[in-house]
Amino acid sequence: MPNPNTTPMRVIEETPGYWRVVFDYPPFNVVDANVFEALQDLLIRMETTESLRVVVFESALPDFYLSHFDLTGKIGNIMTAVGPSGLPILMDTFVRLTKAPVVSLAKIRGCVRGVSSEFVLACDMRFASRENTKLGHPELGVGLHPGGGGTERLPHLVGRGRALEIVLSANDFDGDMAERYGYVNRTFPDAELDGFIDGLARRISSFDRRALAAAKNLVNRVSLPPSDRLLDAFASFGMALGWPEAQNRIRSVLERGLQRDADFEKNWPEILGALLEPERKVGRDDSQS
Amino acid sequence: MPNPNTTPMRVIEETPGYWRVVFDYPPFNVVDANVFEALQDLLIRMETTESLRVVVFESALPDFYLSHFDLTGKIGNIMTAVGPSGLPILMDTFVRLTKAPVVSLAKIRGCVRGVSSEFVLACDMRFASRENTKLGHPELGVGLHPGGGGTERLPHLVGRGRALEIVLSANDFDGDMAERYGYVNRTFPDAELDGFIDGLARRISSFDRRALAAAKNLVNRVSLPPSDRLLDAFASFGMALGWPEAQNRIRSVLERGLQRDADFEKNWPEILGALLEPERKVGRDDSQS
Amino acid sequence: MPNPNTTPMRVIEETPGYWRVVFDYPPFNVVDANVFEALQDLLIRMETTESLRVVVFESALPDFYLSHFDLTGKIGNIMTAVGPSGLPILMDTFVRLTKAPVVSLAKIRGCVRGVSSEFVLACDMRFASRENTKLGHPELGVGLHPGGGGTERLPHLVGRGRALEIVLSANDFDGDMAERYGYVNRTFPDAELDGFIDGLARRISSFDRRALAAAKNLVNRVSLPPSDRLLDAFASFGMALGWPEAQNRIRSVLERGLQRDADFEKNWPEILGALLEPERKVGRDDSQS
Numbered sequence: 001m002p003n004p005n006t007t008p009m010r011v012i013e014e015t016p017g018y019w020r021v022v023f024d025y026p027p028f029n030v031v032d033a034n035v036f037e038a039l040q041d042l043l044i045r046m047e048t049t050e051s052l053r054v055v056v057f058e059s060a061l062p063d064f065y066l067s068h069f070d071l072t073g074k075i076g077n078i079m080t081a082v083g084p085s086g087l088p089i090l091m092d093t094f095v096r097l098t099k100a101p102v103v104s105l106a107k108i109r110g111c112v113r114g115v116s117s118e119f120v121l122a123c124d125m126r127f128a129s130r131e132n133t134k135l136g137h138p139e140l141g142v143g144l145h146p147g148g149g150g151t152e153r154l155p156h157l158v159g160r161g162r163a164l165e166i167v168l169s170a171n172d173f174d175g176d177m178a179e180r181y182g183y184v185n186r187t188f189p190d191a192e193l194d195g196f197i198d199g200l201a202r203r204i205s206s207f208d209r210r211a212l213a214a215a216k217n218l219v220n221r222v223s224l225p226p227s228d229r230l231l232d233a234f235a236s237f238g239m240a241l242g243w244p245e246a247q248n249r250i251r252s253v254l255e256r257g258l259q260r261d262a263d264f265e266k267n268w269p270e271i272l273g274a275l276l277e278p279e280r281k282v283g284r285d286d287s288q289s
Numbered sequence: 290m291p292n293p294n295t296t297p298m299r300v301i302e303e304t305p306g307y308w309r310v311v312f313d314y315p316p317f318n319v320v321d322a323n324v325f326e327a328l329q330d331l332l333i334r335m336e337t338t339e340s341l342r343v344v345v346f347e348s349a350l351p352d353f354y355l356s357h358f359d360l361t362g363k364i365g366n367i368m369t370a371v372g373p374s375g376l377p378i379l380m381d382t383f384v385r386l387t388k389a390p391v392v393s394l395a396k397i398r399g400c401v402r403g404v405s406s407e408f409v410l411a412c413d414m415r416f417a418s419r420e421n422t423k424l425g426h427p428e429l430g431v432g433l434h435p436g437g438g439g440t441e442r443l444p445h446l447v448g449r450g451r452a453l454e455i456v457l458s459a460n461d462f463d464g465d466m467a468e469r470y471g472y473v474n475r476t477f478p479d480a481e482l483d484g485f486i487d488g489l490a491r492r493i494s495s496f497d498r499r500a501l502a503a504a505k506n507l508v509n510r511v512s513l514p515p516s517d518r519l520l521d522a523f524a525s526f527g528m529a530l531g532w533p534e535a536q537n538r539i540r541s542v543l544e545r546g547l548q549r550d551a552d553f554e555k556n557w558p559e560i561l562g563a564l565l566e567p568e569r570k571v572g573r574d575d576s577q578s
Numbered sequence: 579m580p581n582p583n584t585t586p587m588r589v590i591e592e593t594p595g596y597w598r599v600v601f602d603y604p605p606f607n608v609v610d611a612n613v614f615e616a617l618q619d620l621l622i623r624m625e626t627t628e629s630l631r632v633v634v635f636e637s638a639l640p641d642f643y644l645s646h647f648d649l650t651g652k653i654g655n656i657m658t659a660v661g662p663s664g665l666p667i668l669m670d671t672f673v674r675l676t677k678a679p680v681v682s683l684a685k686i687r688g689c690v691r692g693v694s695s696e697f698v699l700a701c702d703m704r705f706a707s708r709e710n711t712k713l714g715h716p717e718l719g720v721g722l723h724p725g726g727g728g729t730e731r732l733p734h735l736v737g738r739g740r741a742l743e744i745v746l747s748a749n750d751f752d753g754d755m756a757e758r759y760g761y762v763n764r765t766f767p768d769a770e771l772d773g774f775i776d777g778l779a780r781r782i783s784s785f786d787r788r789a790l791a792a793a794k795n796l797v798n799r800v801s802l803p804p805s806d807r808l809l810d811a812f813a814s815f816g817m818a819l820g821w822p823e824a825q826n827r828i829r830s831v832l833e834r835g836l837q838r839d840a841d842f843e844k845n846w847p848e849i850l851g852a853l854l855e856p857e858r859k860v861g862r863d864d865s866q867s
Contacts, residue, residue, distance in 0.1 A: 103746055124742045140496045145504035152511050157737040159446040160512035161474050164413045167504050168392055168493055179758075180468075180475075185739050186758070203851035204746055207718045208823045215723035215745050218811050222730050222803055223738035225511055233507050245497045273492035429785045434793035441800050448735040449801035450763050453702045456793050457681055457782055469757075469764070514800055522796050534786045562781030 008035045011042065016051035017205035024060035028067040028265050031115050033076025035066070039093050040083065046102045053205040053212060056197055057123060058107040063266060065108050066116035068138070071250050072259060079238060087227070090115075091234050094122035094149050098224055101213035103204055107197045108184065111266060113138050113172075118148035121157070124216065126184040129193050133175035134266075135183060141170035141272025142253055143246030147237020152225035158182045172269050249275055297324045300331065305340035306494035313349035317356040317554050320404050322365025324355070328382050329372065335391045342494040342501060345486055346412060347396040352555055354397050355405035357427070360539050361548060368527060376516065379404075380523050383411035383438050387513055390502035392493055396486045397473065400555060402427050402461075407437035410446070413505065415473040418482050422464035423555075424472060430459035430561025431542055432535030436526020441514035447471045461558050538564055586613045589620065594629035595783035602638035606645040606843050609693050611654025613644070617671045618661065624680045631783040631790060634775055635701060636685040641844055643686050644694035646716070649828050650837060657816060665805070668693075669812050672700035672727050676802055679791035681782055685775045686762065689844060691716050691750075696726035699735070702794065704762040707771050711753035712844075713761060719748035719850025720831055721824030725815020730803035736760045750847050827853055 008025035021042060023029045046052060059065045069075070083092025097104055097119075106120040108128035112135045120126050120135075128135070139145050146167060154163035158181045166173065166183070175187040188196050204212070240246055252275055257264030297314035310331060312318050335341060348354045358364070372381025386393055386408075395409040397417035401424045409415050409424075417424070428434050435456060443452035447470045455462065455472070464476040477485050493501070529535055541564055546553030586603035599620060601607045624630060637643045647653070661670025675682055675697075684698040686706035690713045698704050698713075706713070717723050724745060732741035736759045744751065744761070753765040766774050782790070818824055830853050835842030 103742070123739075124746070125739050140493075140500055140504060143497050143500050145500050145507065151504060151507035153738075155445075155508055155512035156733075157739060159471050160442075160508060161412075161414050161446060162471070163508050163512065164392070164505065165474050167508060168413070168496075168501060169489060170492075170496070182471075182737050182740070182760075185743050199851075200747060203748075204718075206851050206853070207746075207748070208721050208821075210821070211718055211721050211723050211818060211824070212746060214814050214818065215718060215729060216742065218723065218729035218807075218814065219733055219738060219741050219745060221810065222807055223733035223741065229507075229511055232510065236503050236507065240500060240503065243497075243499070246500070273488075273495050275495070429782075429789055429793060432786050432789050434789050434796065440793060440796035444734075444797055444801035448760050449731075449797060450701075450703050450735060451760070452797050452801065453681070453794065454763050456797060457702070457785075457790060458778060459781075459785070471760075518796075518800055521799065525792050525796065529789060529792065532786075532788070535789070562777075562784050564784070 007038070009038050009042075011045075015202075015205060017053040018056075018201050019052065019054070020056045020058060022058055022060050023066055026061065027262065028259065029059060029061055029064045030070050030259055031066050031068065031119070032070035032074040033078055034074075036076070036078045036089055036093055039097075040089065043093065043096050043100065046100050047096075050209070052102050053207065053209060054103045054105065054201045056105045056107055056201050057119075059110060062110060062132070063262075064110045065112040066119060067111050067265060068113040069115040070259070071142070071254060087231070088234060090148055091230055094118060095227070095230070097122045098124075099217075099220060101209065101216070103212060103216065105197055105201060107193060108133055108135070109190070109193070110134070112136075113269070114146070114150075115148050118146065118150045118153070120184075121149060121153040127193060127197055128175045128178055128184045128187045129190040130175040130187040131190050133178060133184075133187065134172040135174075135178050136170070136172040136269060137167050138170045138269045138272060140168055141249070141269060141275060143243060143249040144240045145233075145237060147234050147240070149225070149230055149233070151233050152229045154183070156223060156225070170269060170272050252276065296327070298327050298331075300334075304491075304494060306342040307345075307490050308341065308343070309345045309347060311347055311349050312355055315350065316551065317548065318348055318350055318353045319359050319548055320355050320357060320408070321359035321363040322367055323363075325365070325367045325378055325382055328386075329378065332382065332385050332389065335389050336385075339498070341391050342496065342498060343392045343394065343490045345394045345396055345490050346408075348399060351399060351421070352551075353399045354401040355408055356400050356554060357402040358404040359548070360431070360543060376520070377523060379437055380519055383407060384516070384519070386411045387413075388506075388509060390498065390505070392501060392505065394486055394490060396482060397422055397424070398479070398482070399423070401425075402558070403435065403439075404437050407435065407439045407442070409473075410438060410442040416482060416486055417464045417467055417473045417476045418479040419464040419476040420479050422467060422473075422476065423461040424463075424467050425459070425461040425558060426456050427459045427558045427561060429457055430538070430558060430564060432532060432538040433529045434522075434526060436523050436529070438514070438519055438522070440522050441518050443472070445512060445514070459558060459561050541565065585616070587616050587620075589623075593780070593783060595631040596634075596779050597630065597632070598634045598636060600636055600638050601644055604639065605840065606837065607637060607639055607642045608648050608837055609644050609646060609697070610648035610652040611656055612652075614654070614656045614667055614671055617675075618667065621671065621674050621678065624678050625674075628787070630680050631785065631787060632681045632683065632779045634683045634685055634779050635697075637688060640688060640710070641840075642688045643690040644697060645689050645843060646691040647693040648837070649720070649832060665809070666812060668726055669808055672696060673805070673808070675700045676702075677795075677798060679787065679794070681790060681794065683775055683779060685771060686711055686713070687768070687771070688712070690714075691847070692724065692728075693726050696724065696728045696731070698762075699727060699731040705771060705775055706753045706756055706762045706765045707768040708753040708765040709768050711756060711762075711765065712750040713752075713756050714748070714750040714847060715745050716748045716847045716850060718746055719827070719847060719853060721821060721827040722818045723811075723815060725812050725818070727803070727808055727811070729811050730807045732761070734801060734803070748847060748850050830854065
């Protein structure tokens with residue numbers, strides 16, 4: 001088994017046309033520079049493998065899909081270096097995924113917050129476990145705001161009112177709410193999720209690559225946010241990282257257990273409305289921890 | 290108690306960061322020049338109070354949130370004078386509310402029709418009573434069309450087909466339909482609505498003002514209609530007010546009881562499909578009146 | 579009774595303001611040059627009949643609304659000749675329907691696939707039978723992609739993720755799913771569908787023509803896709819018709835029974851994921867056939 005700290009995902013080639021990418025980066029699948037490096041490598045393979053039609057993105061950890069952006073600083077140069085599209089690596093990764101000729105399906109189980117929500121929003125379709133999904137944008141709760149496309153992609157999917165609720169409440173949305181809002185395509189009972197996605201992936205992988213690429217491109221032309229808007233958000237996010245109130249809040253969630261304590265990691269958006277007050281216990285529902 | 294005819298709302302400062310604005314303008318919270326003047330005053334306070342994060346808009350009258358545009362002519366200069374944005378007062382009020390750094394939540398109970406629907410569409414989020422909501426655009430039924438942003442904001446929220454249904458049917462939508470269509474964020478059983486919104490408002494008010502303002506601004510940039518489109522609708526509405534068929538229909542609803550008779554006021558969209566036929570009784574369901 | 583092969587629809591003038599157009603083109607209401615010619619004639623009548631307010635489009639065949647584009651080549655000059663708008667006939671028909679001053683309601687029962695889905699997407703509102711609706715875009719399954727507005731209209735209605743699912747899965751969506759996704763306005767139990775639409779059509783037809791036209795025009799200005807995007811899709815579709823892999827797939831579905839065998843015609847999207855594999859039986863649920 002490779003070192004889990006440096007190989008955050010593995011690729012399973014189900015057929016020449018259908019791959020599964022499994023995030024496996026214990027303990028929490030935190031999104032750091034290694035995750036972006038692996039995604040960059042994968043994008044080159046996706047763009048250049050002529051047989052490939054569909055990639056399914058899933059997690060090996062039952063409670064975490066991708067948890068969130070690394071707040072301890074292990075983000076390498078993903079905010080500063082540019083990728084093949086000319087955009088910063090973080091943004092380049094998401095934009096190239098949306099424009100790839102290959103179809104991307106997010107199979108969601110567990111926690112998916114912040115930049116991880118932005119990853120699934122950059123996938124072509126999102127299907128989630130009805131019982132085991134916590135999807136959201138907690139950035140406001142740590143003094144920041146989404147910077148990797150969340151504020152640009154959510155309004156098209158869910159409308160301005162629900163997008164503002166998701167972003168400004170900094171709260172989790174479970175599978176049912178995510179489906180009702182259109183945040184995900186739909187949810188399935190956890191036991192049916194794998195079967196549905198496997199069937200859909202095999203079906204799509206039987207179709208012709210240039211027809212799939214042409215259809216996706218046409219949909220993209222009326223549904224992707226302009227690059228200028230994405231860069232506005234990215235630049236504003238970069239500024240926000242330096243705000244003292246954000247640094248204060250980030251320090252507080254790290255001290256309380258973020259990226260260390262599994263219970264806190266599962267439930268931390270709960271306490272964001274009282275982050276700067278005297279400490280309260282999270283995960284009050286013992287059955288969840 | 291101040292004169293209810295000239296002070297249509299009161300502001301309750303729950304905390305320095307969270308205000309409730311209560312419409313209390315008996316008998317029906319009709320939207321006239323006084324309402325716009327009070328909203329203009331409030332906007333200045335919202336824009337200049339550094340501690341403020343969230344405003345909740347609600348009604349003191351159980352059956353009426355804001356009922357509709359005053360059809361007896363008490364609209365002062367709101368169609369002609371311009372506000373600080375350079376837009377006519379009616380439009381300026383709604384546009385500034387959408388762009389304010391402060392977050393606005395509509396807590397909806399009762400009737401919300403026409404320009405009142407446009408007010409809640411200009412709020413950042415809409416939450417409604419499941420049992421006690423009548424939301425809609427009856428303008429077509431009195432020979433007019435929406436002129437304060439309804440035709441521009443609804444399609445983004447609910448899609449073209451549902452927007453055309455809401456606008457062209459001139460019918461009421463109850464809480465359940467409004468939620469399914471995405472007209473409101475979501476509904477709650479009436480007994481749970483206050484608690485949910487209070488919790489959300491307190492949570493958001495604990496976050497940092499510049500992070501909230503930056504996030505809202507980013508969402509706005511990809512979700513607000515262009516001013517030119519809003520002005521097209523406004524100008525067309527101004528023309529429609531002079532159409533003889535509109536004046537004829539307006540005279541008819543006023544004669545039948547609009548702005549005078551509580552039963553008619555609650556149910557008037559019901560009869561709009563037969564307005565110019567011999568009079569029929571509305572409010573046939575006695576339990577509603 | 580006129581020759582069903584040349585008169586694919588009839589117009590029933592319920593009132594001067596409300597017409598029903600009934601597709602009756604056995605055996606399957608396949609969309610060919612005759613259907614477009616009849617729609618072109620209807621559009622001229624709709625645009626020039628001053629009394630008209632609403633047209634309801636429905637089918638006389640219980641299992642087929644409009645089934646799909648004729649794949650045997652009976653498409654006349656609808657791809658090459660231009661209509662009054664300057665667009666090719668196929669596109670001209672849909673664009674003029676969206677812009678007509680008359681309101682169009684699709685009353686959906688049965689199969690509605692490909693170009694037929696694009697027809698209902700060009701109607702102002704879509705209401706469907708809960709029990710008897712199969713709506714979808716099977717084009718990818720025959721090596722093509724939507725070319726008559728599907729890729730441009732769906733994302734606005736259902737969001738990018740669900741639009742990509744509908745287009746790239748090439749699968750049917752039943753009434754329930756179509757409503758949840760916003761593909762149709764809403765569904766009704768089959769026994770209630772006629773009554774609801776008749777009531778809505780009569781109500782709208784009581785309103786004033788210029789108010790209806792102005793309101794629809796305002797909604798259109800913020801919700802219709804640009805002509806350039808529609809033409810991109812149309813041109814790409816024209817190219818795709820010449821791709822060898824598409825011709826191979828089209829030949830296969832025709833050999834298996836498309837446009838000949840009623841059971842195959844009802845269920846053919848089922849087998850598109852295995853079209854080029856050894857033949858399998860469709861319509862495995864005997865109760866459906």
